[in-house]
Amino acid sequence: MRVPALVPRLRPFTSTIFAEMTALAVRTGAINLGQGFPDTDGPAGMLDAAKNALYGGANQYPPGPGRPELRAAIARHRERYGLSHDPDTEILVTAGATEAITAAVLALTEPGDEVLVIEPYYDSYPAAIAMAGATRKVVPLAEGEDGRFVLDVQALRAAVTPATRAILVNSPHNPTGTVFSEAELSAIAELCVKNDLVAITDEVYEHLVFDGAEHRPLAAFPGMRERTVSISSAGKTFNCTGWKIGWVCATPELVGAVKAAKQFITFVSGGPLQPAVAHALDHELDWVDALRKSLEAKRDRLSAGLAEAGFAVRPSFGTYFVCADVRPLGFTDAAELAWQLPERIGVAAVPVSVFTDHPGQWKHLLRFAFCKRDEVLDEGIKRLHELR
Numbered sequence: 001m002r003v004p005a006l007v008p009r010l011r012p013f014t015s016t017i018f019a020e021m022t023a024l025a026v027r028t029g030a031i032n033l034g035q036g037f038p039d040t041d042g043p044a045g046m047l048d049a050a051k052n053a054l055y056g057g058a059n060q061y062p063p064g065p066g067r068p069e070l071r072a073a074i075a076r077h078r079e080r081y082g083l084s085h086d087p088d089t090e091i092l093v094t095a096g097a098t099e100a101i102t103a104a105v106l107a108l109t110e111p112g113d114e115v116l117v118i119e120p121y122y123d124s125y126p127a128a129i130a131m132a133g134a135t136r137k138v139v140p141l142a143e144g145e146d147g148r149f150v151l152d153v154q155a156l157r158a159a160v161t162p163a164t165r166a167i168l169v170n171s172p173h174n175p176t177g178t179v180f181s182e183a184e185l186s187a188i189a190e191l192c193v194k195n196d197l198v199a200i201t202d203e204v205y206e207h208l209v210f211d212g213a214e215h216r217p218l219a220a221f222p223g224m225r226e227r228t229v230s231i232s233s234a235g236k237t238f239n240c241t242g243w244k245i246g247w248v249c250a251t252p253e254l255v256g257a258v259k260a261a262k263q264f265i266t267f268v269s270g271g272p273l274q275p276a277v278a279h280a281l282d283h284e285l286d287w288v289d290a291l292r293k294s295l296e297a298k299r300d301r302l303s304a305g306l307a308e309a310g311f312a313v314r315p316s317f318g319t320y321f322v323c324a325d326v327r328p329l330g331f332t333d334a335a336e337l338a339w340q341l342p343e344r345i346g347v348a349a350v351p352v353s354v355f356t357d358h359p360g361q362w363k364h365l366l367r368f369a370f371c372k373r374d375e376v377l378d379e380g381i382k383r384l385h386e387l388r
Contacts, residue, residue: 016123017034017354024342025348028342030341030342030348031347033349034338034350035350038372039372042238045279045280045283046238046284049276050276053273058271060271061271062268064267064268065091067093068088072278073279073281073282074093075090078249083249090249090252092248094248094262095246095265096245096246097232098246101202102127102128103265104261105166106128106132108165108166110133112134114135114161115167116139116164117167118141118173119138120352122170137159149178149323160195166199170203178318179209185218186221192223193222196227201229201231203230204237204246205318207292208237210299210318218230225251229248229258230248230249238277243273245269245270298374301370309385310388320369321367321370323368324368326365329388332364335351335353337366345386349366353365
């Protein structure tokens, strides 16, 4: 029997480090500092709104574009950035940001098109591009002298060819924790306008930016409103990663294209959860601000602990993650160390190299998640000291 054409394209993505590392952590009883999901629930008002919707009859299919109260709440939320969206034609509710990204790539690229991806990248990006039959071109972040991961603007410009159709932009950035500067975002915007590119932006950590910084959506830059598919979700903002409620904001033409793909992937999802997310967007941003402050403190706690354990810690400016260099501890391959850690000291982490096309350039870094209770972080740090 002939193997379907899609199977070879997706084979590299069928086994993920997250599933395997989680299974290993469970089997060994390790503290899982590898995966980015919090170990506390979101705001009580949001949970009550979900319960009320669940018992109030909101258990059938919601409208295809999403419940109107959620689309309206998303539109109000985008106004904080100076962006106006028609909730009826410019907003689409999705099954999390991952579906939104996949549907956008499927809708807006074709075989023969090239998609620029900034490396390291979230692991669903290359799979989505492969499903579309498009070609992935990666541009690596560079490690600056101060340890910050920075965009190589010259390399990004050099990567554009006549076949380039789109660019995937993730800021705040997973896995490195960097947040693109005004100058970096301006350079991306200029590149898109000059070369008539569509930008697909993954902004799921938009509220989790530290040290007094503020998130700047790429769509707010000159010339980008009409060529940006802005994607976010409730999962990281409200500690409800399992709900899988995401959204797309774009022009009617772009939203219509993404909807055409999305409606045959999940059709709809999360009917009783959508009113709860609408409530949260309208009423729980003070809770989110407290979450951000808490995560900033957890970042500092874990970073200090990793440094005390002997790692060379890279600065993190947002997200759930901090990266650490294993070489000062005498190790040369973070991936090899990652697979040893659960059984050796009872801690799970993720090697940054699995998020790249060029693992050799990133083999010295591990990614740790700090979205855990303080006692969990402290116990993980205590165990990591055993590596010295």
